[in-house]
Amino acid sequence: MQENNNDNDFSIFWIILIIFTVILGCRTFVYFQQEPIKTSDAALYVKPEINAKKECSLTKNSRVKVLKHKYNWIYVKTDKDKYGWMGTWMINPNYHNQINKLSEATIVIDAGHGGEDSGALSTQGKEEKTYTLRYAKQLAEKLRKAGARVYMTRDSNQTVSLSKRPELAEKVHANAFISFHFDSSPQDNTASGFTTYYYHKNNGSFRLAKDINSQLTSLGIDNRGVDFGNFLVLRDNSQPAVLLESGYINSDRDFSMISDSGYQNQVTSDVVKGLKLYFAGKNENAIIANDPN
Numbered sequence: 001m002q003e004n005n006n007d008n009d010f011s012i013f014w015i016i017l018i019i020f021t022v023i024l025g026c027r028t029f030v031y032f033q034q035e036p037i038k039t040s041d042a043a044l045y046v047k048p049e050i051n052a053k054k055e056c057s058l059t060k061n062s063r064v065k066v067l068k069h070k071y072n073w074i075y076v077k078t079d080k081d082k083y084g085w086m087g088t089w090m091i092n093p094n095y096h097n098q099i100n101k102l103s104e105a106t107i108v109i110d111a112g113h114g115g116e117d118s119g120a121l122s123t124q125g126k127e128e129k130t131y132t133l134r135y136a137k138q139l140a141e142k143l144r145k146a147g148a149r150v151y152m153t154r155d156s157n158q159t160v161s162l163s164k165r166p167e168l169a170e171k172v173h174a175n176a177f178i179s180f181h182f183d184s185s186p187q188d189n190t191a192s193g194f195t196t197y198y199y200h201k202n203n204g205s206f207r208l209a210k211d212i213n214s215q216l217t218s219l220g221i222d223n224r225g226v227d228f229g230n231f232l233v234l235r236d237n238s239q240p241a242v243l244l245e246s247g248y249i250n251s252d253r254d255f256s257m258i259s260d261s262g263y264q265n266q267v268t269s270d271v272v273k274g275l276k277l278y279f280a281g282k283n284e285n286a287i288i289a290n291d292p293n
C-alpha cells in the first residue's frame, strides 16, 4: 500500500515536470522568434509607409515577431499581441530586410535645381531644371513599373532646398538616391561627356556609382566614368547616393543629346539596369578589388 502511494507521487512529479518543461520550451521558442526593439522611436503603423497613421508607440526592449515584409517595412506581432507595420530601422539601426532585387527597393530620385533655381543654362538659354525634372520623372516611371517604391524630392517646377533632398533619403531609409544634373563648363562648347559622382566610399555609394556607370555604354557622348564629387546631396547622405551629370548643357553637341528623347530614354534605361545590377550584388567582388581605398 505504502509503495503504491510513492509510485503515484512519483508519476505526478514527472507529469508536472514534463508539462513545465513543455511550457518553458514553448515560451523559449516564441521568445527567440522575436526581435528585441533597440530604438526609442519604434511605433506601429497602419500601413507600411512613413506618412501612414501611427497606431501606438513601442517601448525599448519590448519584443516583436516579424510576420512579413514589404520594401523596408515589416509586419509584426508584439509581445502584447498587437499587429501592425514598422520600419526595419525601428528595430535597431542595423536591422535590414535583405534587398536583392529592384522590386524590393526604396529609391529617392532627385531632380536637381527647380523653382527659383534654374541651374545652368544652354547656349540658347534653356534651363537645367527643366531637363533634370524630365529625366527624374521618366526614371521614376520606369522604376515604379519594375515594382520599386519611388520618392521624388520634387515632381514639379518648385524650389526645394539642398538640405531637404538628402533628408528625404534619410527619412524613408532609401536603398538608393539618384540625383540628376547637367554639367556646365566656364566657357560654352569647351567640355563634353557624362560623369557619375559618389561621395562616400563605404556606404554603397561607390559600388552604386560603378554599377550604374558600367551600364552607360551606348550614350553617343563620352562616358567620363566614376568620380568623387563633393556635393551636399551626396555628402550629407548616409544612404547609397550618386549624382549623374548627364552631359554638358552649355555644349551645343551635348545639349542636342540632352534635349533628345532617345538619349533621355537611353540614360534612364541604363540607370534602371545599373540599379538591377547593384541590388543583385553581382559586381561586388570586382568593385571591392578596384576600391580607391
Ligand SMILES: [Zn+2]
Residues within 6 Å of the ligand: 112, 113, 119, 120, 128, 180, 181, 182
Ligand atoms: Zn546642376
